[in-house]
Amino acid sequence: MNPLVSDVKPICNVSRPVRMVLSYVALVSLVTLSACTANASTEAAACGGYVGHPGSSIVVEGDPWSGYAPFRPIANLLPGKLQYKEELDQAVRACDVTTGRADFEVTTIGQYLKNKPDGSIVGVIDQSQGADALVLNTHDLPYLTSVDWLPKLVADYAQKGKKPVLAYTGNSPSEELMHELSNTFEDFKPDQFDLVSVDQSASALKMLENHEAQVAIVWEPDTTTARNLGDVVAHSSKDVPNSIVDVIIAGNETIKKNPTAVQDVVGNYYTFMDAKLADKDALTQFIAKDGGLTADQATSVLGGLKLYGTKDANTFVNRNVFPLDEPQVRQSVKAIGSLLALSDPTVTLTDQMVNGTFVAKAAAQSKG
Amino acid sequence: MTLATRPPQVSAPQPAPPPAPRGELPSAAGRTRRRPRRFTRSVQIRVAMVVTALAIVFFAVSVHQAVTDAQKTVTAVGQDDTAGIQAAQRIKSDLAEMDLITTQELLKPTADKGSLPDAYVRKHKELVTDLDVASQQITLGTAETVPLANLEYERAQYQALVRDAILADQDGDRSKALSLQQQAHEVMAGSLGLQEQADAFDKANTYALNQSYANHKSSSASSGRMLLLSGFGLLAVLLVIQLWHVLGFHRLFNLGLASATLVGAGVFLFSTARISSSDQHLTEAREHAFDPVHELWQARAAAYLARQAEAQALLDPSRADAAETVYQQASGRLYRVPDATTNIAESAKNFRVPTGVGGYLANELRNQSISAAASAATKDTLTRFGDYDAAHQAVRAAASSGKTDRAVTSFLAQGPGDNGYAFTQLVTAIYKTLSLNETAFTANADAAAHALAGVDVLNAVAALVLLGLVMWGLSQRLREYTGT
Numbered sequence: 001m002n003p004l005v006s007d008v009k010p011i012c013n014v015s016r017p018v019r020m021v022l023s024y025v026a027l028v029s030l031v032t033l034s035a036c037t038a039n040a041s042t043e044a045a046a047c048g049g050y051v052g053h054p055g056s057s058i059v060v061e062g063d064p065w066s067g068y069a070p071f072r073p074i075a076n077l078l079p080g081k082l083q084y085k086e087e088l089d090q091a092v093r094a095c096d097v098t099t100g101r102a103d104f105e106v107t108t109i110g111q112y113l114k115n116k117p118d119g120s121i122v123g124v125i126d127q128s129q130g131a132d133a134l135v136l137n138t139h140d141l142p143y144l145t146s147v148d149w150l151p152k153l154v155a156d157y158a159q160k161g162k163k164p165v166l167a168y169t170g171n172s173p174s175e176e177l178m179h180e181l182s183n184t185f186e187d188f189k190p191d192q193f194d195l196v197s198v199d200q201s202a203s204a205l206k207m208l209e210n211h212e213a214q215v216a217i218v219w220e221p222d223t224t225t226a227r228n229l230g231d232v233v234a235h236s237s238k239d240v241p242n243s244i245v246d247v248i249i250a251g252n253e254t255i256k257k258n259p260t261a262v263q264d265v266v267g268n269y270y271t272f273m274d275a276k277l278a279d280k281d282a283l284t285q286f287i288a289k290d291g292g293l294t295a296d297q298a299t300s301v302l303g304g305l306k307l308y309g310t311k312d313a314n315t316f317v318n319r320n321v322f323p324l325d326e327p328q329v330r331q332s333v334k335a336i337g338s339l340l341a342l343s344d345p346t347v348t349l350t351d352q353m354v355n356g357t358f359v360a361k362a363a364a365q366s367k368g
Numbered sequence: 369m370t371l372a373t374r375p376p377q378v379s380a381p382q383p384a385p386p387p388a389p390r391g392e393l394p395s396a397a398g399r400t401r402r403r404p405r406r407f408t409r410s411v412q413i414r415v416a417m418v419v420t421a422l423a424i425v426f427f428a429v430s431v432h433q434a435v436t437d438a439q440k441t442v443t444a445v446g447q448d449d450t451a452g453i454q455a456a457q458r459i460k461s462d463l464a465e466m467d468l469i470t471t472q473e474l475l476k477p478t479a480d481k482g483s484l485p486d487a488y489v490r491k492h493k494e495l496v497t498d499l500d501v502a503s504q505q506i507t508l509g510t511a512e513t514v515p516l517a518n519l520e521y522e523r524a525q526y527q528a529l530v531r532d533a534i535l536a537d538q539d540g541d542r543s544k545a546l547s548l549q550q551q552a553h554e555v556m557a558g559s560l561g562l563q564e565q566a567d568a569f570d571k572a573n574t575y576a577l578n579q580s581y582a583n584h585k586s587s588s589a590s591s592g593r594m595l596l597l598s599g600f601g602l603l604a605v606l607l608v609i610q611l612w613h614v615l616g617f618h619r620l621f622n623l624g625l626a627s628a629t630l631v632g633a634g635v636f637l638f639s640t641a642r643i644s645s646s647d648q649h650l651t652e653a654r655e656h657a658f659d660p661v662h663e664l665w666q667a668r669a670a671a672y673l674a675r676q677a678e679a680q681a682l683l684d685p686s687r688a689d690a691a692e693t694v695y696q697q698a699s700g701r702l703y704r705v706p707d708a709t710t711n712i713a714e715s716a717k718n719f720r721v722p723t724g725v726g727g728y729l730a731n732e733l734r735n736q737s738i739s740a741a742a743s744a745a746t747k748d749t750l751t752r753f754g755d756y757d758a759a760h761q762a763v764r765a766a767a768s769s770g771k772t773d774r775a776v777t778s779f780l781a782q783g784p785g786d787n788g789y790a791f792t793q794l795v796t797a798i799y800k801t802l803s804l805n806e807t808a809f810t811a812n813a814d815a816a817a818h819a820l821a822g823v824d825v826l827n828a829v830a831a832l833v834l835l836g837l838v839m840w841g842l843s844q845r846l847r848e849y850t851g852t
Contacts, residue, residue, distance in 0.1 A: 145724075186662070
């Protein structure tokens with residue numbers, strides 16, 4: 001036997017410090033892996049089964065959008081029976097519907113499809129027709145009066161080695177509008193901006209006011225406030241029709257266990273809206289009070305919204321529309337959902353997503 | 369095991385030890401003395417082999433990843449999504465032309481009684497073919513199938529209304545013909561109509577294209593960094609091992625390691641150059657050629673919408689104001705100025721794009737052109753737009769002063785100075801510019817794909833060759849220490 005051969009030590013025969021380092025690395029990897037797995041499973045569990053909520057009142061969750069005003073306490077849709085909760089996080093709102101912590105949520109079709117609550121569309125609230133808007137900071141940059149001046153803005157910042165700031169609310173209709181506009185108009189390219197995601201429209205507006213953003217995407221009543229500051233609306237939801245539709249979502253468990261409550265909410269909502277739509281001044285005052293606006297500002301807010309009463313809602317949800325001969329709500333769900341599915345393959349479209357029976361009954365009762 | 373069972377230690381005769389290789393210390397007795405440390409030369413050589421092999425594998429995987437990323441984007445940007453957008457724009461163009469032909473037929477009938485105009489039938493057949501082609505290219509699921517199904521559904525409704533309108537006009541029932549034509553136009557341009565469905569089809573593909581390209585830009589940056597890191601890492605490992613070889617073994621040259629370094633450097637340079645070249649061609653294709661193609665298709669559709677608005681105003685003077693608004697919106701999508709007092713026609717002919725001017729044609733002039741010919745074609749298109757806008761003002765003035773016949777004649781006529789001629793010149797110029805950009809796009813997309821051809825195969829072969837050379841080079845040393 002060659003003495004040199006017996007001299008060779010196996011490679012795995014490593015020294016103690018090396019073994020310790022390797023053990024440490026393995027331990028850290030294991031802990032990280034289990035933490036990730038635990039985090040994922042916690043997220044899944046957080047939105048798991050139906051647990052319901054304490055109390056007998058009906059819980060509706062929404063955000064400060066002007067279109068949701070009738071659900072807020074001042075409206076008293078169902079005095080003593082309805083409880084409105086503000087939940088800005090759309091994913092949490094959807095989860096609350098799935099788990100029963102909320103019976104209803106008010107949101108857009110896009111957010112409904114994206115966050116997938118275990119619920120169905122039981123009514124339509126409004127269609128944004130200019131209320132969600134891309135606003136240019138004209139009060140700081142007086143030349144910035146239309147999208148045609150964006151090339152100059154981008155070029156000016158590029159000379160300084162920077163990008164202009166665009167503030168928007170992430171995971172919200174503002175983000176939907178940004179995608180819609182960028183895929184519709186060649187003159188708006190989000191990658192030319194430093195995109196800053198904020199928690200709500202008011203924060204995006206504040207960035208415009210504080211000279212921290214050159215462009216922002218906001219929703220009413222902030223769109224009107226921005227206009228009053230001297231800022232200009234470059235593009236809005238009016239330019240991309242049928243893209244931002246606010247709807248009432250009822251939890252499927254609530255529909256199954258308490259259809260009367262669902263009918264009460266839907267019916268009372270449309271009765272309330274019919275009365276307001278019949279009296280424009282009352283509607284304006286109502287929106288002004290809800291958003292802390294002047295009458296003129298409230299009129300401007302209403303100019304960017306198509307609000308639905310019983311008849312229009314029934315048409316939107318249940319009547320076939322020429323030339324496609326199917327209800328508008330299904331066309332909107334298909335159009336919005338099929339685009340969302342491009343970036344999120346888990347978005348699926350089913351016939352059960354829309355339940356038009358409550359609106360139909362409300363329409364029949366309103367006729368009667 | 370007990371001491372009793374232990375085999376007796378026999379002192380067998382030992383063979384003469386081999387001469388100690390350089391680097392080992394012979395003992396005074398002529399036998400190698402065991403070094404006190406455990407990390408012996410042979411272990412060091414084996415570790416060097418493993419480290420180099422890992423560096424080679426890391427490099428090969430990085431090249432493969434970069435090539436795969438680039439190939440995926442080239443396919444998405446160069447073929448799938450852009451083909452969808454072009455199909456959508458062809459469909460939109462077909463639709464706009466069909467609507468215009470229908471309106472023109474009612475302005476001045478050309479078809480035999482009981483039949484539709486030849487131009488309409490031809491365009492309708494083209495639309496059916498384009499829809500068929502689009503349905504065979506579906507890659508985006510419901511985002512494409514939903515608008516295509518809607519297009520097919522509404523096309524049938526539009527066709528029925530157009531047929532009834534033209535036949536009613538041939539039967540002398542003008543009011544019925546106009547009412548049906550108006551319904552047909554609603555199916556075409558109204559809410560959720562054919563034009564909107566074609567836009568939805570275009571939007572789906574634009575969305576996918578933008579997403580693919582944005583993903584590519586971020587992933588190509590990281591895979592590029594990884595490629596550089598792994599390439600320089602491999603070369604550094606090879607150089608360090610050669611240095612160690614020189615200092616530790618007092619051998620100046622190891623053929624295996626030297627060849628591996630040369631091959632590694634060659635493959636690294638080749639892969640980087642090819643991937644970078646593909647990336648440049650893709651950027652050229654996407655940003656400098658395809659954006660203009662997309663915008664010019666849209667410009668063509670907008671020109672037809674403007675023309676249709678002119679026709680509507682002449683067909684039904686009671687709707688002339690509404691039609692003029694549509695004309696202004698459509699022509700504004702082609703070229704618009706910030707100041708209402710600026711003469712659009714004159715501004716368009718100046719070929720200068722002052723800040724604040726917008727529209728597809730202004731964008732073409734503002735952006736870096738793909739070639740001198742494309743740049744000249746863009747300028748010509750702007751001149752034609754200026755002529756057309758001026759011709760529109762003339763027809764509108766004639767119609768509003770009661771000279772409707774004269775306005776209709778100029779609208780349809782194809783002589784120099786006529787509105788019809790100006791429009792034909794405009795769409796021809798748009799199409800010429802579009803074709804030049806399309807050719808440049810195809811050439812760059814092909815070049816981007818061509819640059820990547822064979823890189824992956826070469827990378828795999830090179831990795832094996834590198835491994836072989838390194839193992840061969842180091843095993844020579846290993847043999848000296850193991851005697852195998």
